[in-house]
Amino acid sequence: MRTQVVIIGSGPSGLLLGQLLYRAGIDNIVLDRSSKEHILGRIRAGVLEEGMVGLMEQAGAAARMQRENLPHDGFDLIFDDEVHRIDLFGLTGGKRVHVYGQTEITQDLMDAREAEGLQSFYEASDVRPHDFDGSRPYVTFEHDGQDHRIECDFVAGCDGFHGICRQVVPDGAMETFEKVYPFGWLGLLSDVPPVHDELIYANHRRGFALCSMRSKTRSRYYVQCLASERAEDWTADAFWDELRRRLPEETAERVTTGPALEMSIAPLRSVVSEPMRFGRLFLAGDAAHIVPPTGAKGLNLAASDVHYLLEGLRDYYADGSEAGIDAYSQRALHRIWNAERFSWWMTSVTHRFPDMSGFDRHIQRAEFSQLVHSKAASTVLAENYVGLPY
Incomplete structure (x- = not known):
């Protein structure tokens, strides 16, 4: 077999790249070690920047998303029961985020x-x-018991942090920077209406909580937990009780409880590997970087990687220019580090750390006070949350 680009990994980044390449007239083949059913069974995030929405439209795959997504113009930030709304739309000149599950994408x-x-x-x-x-x-x-070989011009590694594309990078060719946080998120998915029509981020003395959603009838909630805890040690009832303890009384009373469709614990860490190009092999998405979910940047960063890689490959096949593929790693990493900084900041402001001192807690409160009273501070948060330009 022969093609122009082999894409390893059929998560959103690999499939999005494949569709965009096809529409640019560039042949590609997608490979994945998992089954379709397994891939579609994974529960993932669903807060989309407008850049991601635009790429889905460009890929010709946005029709259902346009019908079913939930546009959000802001979110609530809560510190010890004091509520402050971040007006994304007003602070950014008309930008918003969209809630639409990664599984649906x-x-x-x-x-x-x-x-x-x-x-x-x-x-x-x-x-x-x-x-x-x-x-x-x-x-x-190998597929269906037969060995296969695909000749190609380029390989796109969209197969995640544990995928083969990271593993084949020569020793010493890639440097990895990592920060591991001393807690995780216990998440519960349930077919109940969301407690609020926008997301809620809560910093409480018992720990962080997030009220999110996948639709008007399916909610996704999280509570900060110890990194050593196991989801099996929690019941749905215990989760609902803990969530309500971390919300203002008026909000807690509105929480609709129900059976858990899924419960799991996600560890929090920041990882960036650079460079992202090794000859004719490119890394994209989780194969190159991981962010804490606090800032809703994981899927959106994968989309911006796809954008930069698409531009480079399109120029290469259109006029033979290698400028775009040569600049891919630098362009992608510039945006990645900005998103990593924002995700680190959001995590540090909204979570209780095990070794926090009274000084640290007062610093968190001062950060929250600045967001409440400074339009400039709120604007910086809003601009990063809706997504920096590509």
Whole structure:
């Protein structure tokens, strides 16, 4: 087999890149070691920047999202029961975020790819890129008991932090920066109406809480927990009780409880690996970086990686220019580090750290007070939350 770009990984970043390349006239094949059912069964975030929404429209996969997404013009920030609304729309000159589940995005992109008859291999084993440091890379894999080889021009590694594309980077060629936070998020998904029509971020003496949603009838809630805790040690009733303790009384009384469709604990960490290009192999999304979910940047950063990589590959095939692919890593990392800084800041302002002193707590309160009383401070938060320009 031969194609122009092999995309390893069929999460949102890999599928989005494949669809955008196809619409730019660039042939591509997608490989994934997992089944479609497994990929669609993963519970992930769903707060989208307008840049991500625009890329879905550009990919021709936005019809359902445009019907069903929930535009949000702001969110509530709570510090010890004091509520302050961040007016995203007003502070950014008309920008907002959109709530639409990552699973739905993945389904829409899968459907768009199938509708175009584009080639994909799911449940592919022993996937491995070769000779990406030269001019004739290729990828080998096994599928349905048969060995396959795809000749290509470029390989896009969209296969996550534990994927093969990170593993084949030569020793010493990549530097990784990491910060591990001493807590996690216990999340519960339930088919109950959200407590509020916008997100709620709460900093409480018992720990952080987040009230989010996937639709008008499906809610996603989180409470900060110890990194050592296990989801199996919690019941849904215990979760609901703890969530309500961390919310103002009036808000807590409005919480509708119900059975848990899913409960899990997500550890929080920041990871950035650089560079993101190794000859004709490019890393994108979680293969290159991870952010704490506090700032809702994980999926959105993957989308901006796709944007920069698309521009570089499009220029290469249109006029032979390598300027875009040469600049890919630098352009992507500039935006990544800005998003990492914002996610770190949001985490530090909204969470209780195990070793916090009285001084640290007063600093958090001062940060919150500045957001309440300073339009400039709130504007910086809003501009980062809705997404910095590509």
